Every structure is written in C-alpha cells, then in structure tokens.
Amino acid sequence: MKIILKTFLILVLVVSASLAQGFKVKATGEQTFNFEDKYKRNQASFFSSTPLEDITGISNDVKGKVTFNVSDIKTLKGSISISAASLKTGIDLRDEHLKSASWLDATNFPDITFVIKKVGDVKVSGDNKLEAKVTGDFSVHGVTKEVVADVTMTYLDASEQTKQKAPGDLLGVQAKFNIVLSDYDIDNMIVGQKVADNIEINANIFGSNAL
C-alpha cells in the first residue's frame, strides 16, 4: 500500500513539475523584480478615441515590484502603479482636465494600480519569453475592478549587455487590457469632447532583480 501511495505521490509531483511553465535561466527560486527606473524609461499609456481626435496619454512614472518562482510563472504576484498626475496627452489644458475631480481626481486618488491575482493560459513564445493572461485588480478614481491583461514577459540573465540598462537580471513586460470608463465612475467628457467609454491601456516596462 505504501509503495502505491509513494508512486502516486511521485507521479503527481512529476506531472505538476512538467506542467509548471517558467523561465530556463541561471537564477533559481523566487525572484523579485523592481520596475522603478530612476531614468524614467518605463512607460504606461492609455489610448482613447473622440469624435475629433484620438487621444494618447503617457506616464513615465511607473513603480512596482513583482515576485515569482522562475520555474513557475503562475506564482507571479505583486503590483504595478503609476501616478495619475504624471499622465501627459500633449495638450496642457487637457492634462489639467484629466487630473481634475471629474476625471481621475489625482488629488484624492494619486495612484492608478494593477494588483496581480492570478496567471493563466501560459504559452512559451520564444527563448525565455512567455505569453499569459494575467488577472488582476485595476484601481483608478477610487474604484477597483477585476481585469484580464494580455501579458508578454521576457527574462534576460545578467550580462555585459544588460548592465548597460540596469544591474541584475532583467524582465521585460508588455501588457495590454481594456477598461470601461463608466465602470470607474469617470465622466467621459474631456474639454468638451466626448471620449469613447472603452479605453485601451498598455504597459511597456522592464524591471531588475538587483534594484
């Protein structure tokens, strides 16, 4: 009986280990990546359309940390945030309107945050490159809703080349998801223009495990 149980246990461990998808890199175990780049090279943006013109807003004030076991990306946890006041759209008056109480209310809700809850549909799409659906809580304007982001993660071991950007191993992250403004109690008028209720959000960021 004991032998059967042991064999079953080993089988379960082997199967779960083979199902775990992660990066085949030098580092082992849990790694934490910091996305706060002192040179502000990380960017998060939103895209919206209005009857007059499409609007792109960009922030370079990205902060946050994620932690995961390199051999299993499903262990991913952490959060990424930007400051609402740092968003720029190319028109100063519109930026002011964006920060105002009727829109993002940057004074009362200074951060826009994505908190990771779970990772699913993991696919290997290249050398140490994974694609996944990351479910998380997205908070803006004091309202939190669950969203699912399409995320691509690329892991690079520390090298002479990566040192030029930051010390340690680097993790490149590309994420995209959509939100509905009315879900977040945001008035979709901006300087007299009606903004589409559906907004696309993108992140184009890298983090280091030595920051």
Next chain:
Amino acid sequence: MNIKQKIVLLTAAVLLIGIFIVWQASGGVVLSKDGIWVKKEMTELDKSLGLEPALEFQKKFVLGLLPHTAVISGVVVFISAGLFFVFKTKKNKETK
C-alpha cells in the same frame, strides 16, 4: 464692388490661403498641441526584452485647426467683412 473692396477681398483670400497652408504644414491636426511624443530608437537590448519603442515628450507648439487656425481665420473674415462694408458705405456716400 469698388477697387478698395476688391483689394480687401483679395487680401483676405491670400491670408486665408496662407493660414491654411501653415496649418497643413504644421501637420493639419484638429487640436493645437503644447507638446509632441517622439519615438525613441530601440536598442538591441530593448528588442531582446520584447519592448516596443518608447516615446519621449518634447515641448513643441503644433498649430491645430482648433482653436488657433479657426480663431485667426475668423478674425481675418470679420475684419475683411467690416472693411468691405466700410468701403461700400463710403462709395455710396460719395455717389450721393
């Protein structure tokens, strides 16, 4: 239409065409901008990290149709219409 009115019309037309050309040369955008986003060149490392080209904000005024081009054109039309009327009145008085 007297010669002065013709000059006013011609000047207004030239100014409006000029404003249109400047607006088109500025990119022909609908809204005036206080700054633009410029795509930064990607390094090999950025490509290896799977990143997209970053955008860099540059302070630069871009003339748009609204409000600047429309307001300037409106002022030109308003002044021209006024001058056209003034010159017409003067001619009528002269005729009397």
